[in-house]
Amino acid sequence: MTLLVVTQQAVLAKTSREIGQIAQAITVNVPFVKQDSQGEIRSNGSGVLLQKNGDVYTVLTAAHVVKETPGRMSIIDLLPLSWLGLC
Numbered sequence: 001m002t003l004l005v006v007t008q009q010a011v012l013a014k015t016s017r018e019i020g021q022i023a024q025a026i027t028v029n030v031p032f033v034k035q036d037s038q039g040e041i042r043s044n045g046s047g048v049l050l051q052k053n054g055d056v057y058t059v060l061t062a063a064h065v066v067k068e069t070p071g072r073m074s075i076i077d078l079l080p081l082s083w084l085g086l087c
Contacts, residue, residue, distance in 0.1 A: 025049075029076040030065050047075065 014022070030045040045065030051058040059075055 028059055030059065030061055031074060031076065032065060049075075 026049045028047050028049050030047050032043060032045060045061055047059040047061030047065070049057060050060055057075060
């Protein structure tokens with residue numbers, strides 16, 4: 001004899017405000033400076049904070065943001081904090 005037990009669990013979707021709070025907490029600004037034939041270009045990329053391990057932060061960003069940068073660069077969250085991370 002087989003007994004099948006089925007339970008229902010209420011699932012509530014996040015509100016747009018809750019989604020916005022989550023996005024703000026994990027989205028970072030990645031300022032960078034690149035050299036071209038005209039001189040320096042200062043610009044900003046963005047990324048998503050994936051992990052923090054001590055003082056090392058793992059950020060997912062587009063390749064063109066870190067393509068020609070040194071091994072260390074700053075990341076700035078949308079809150080008034082700034083970190084130095086490794087790319």
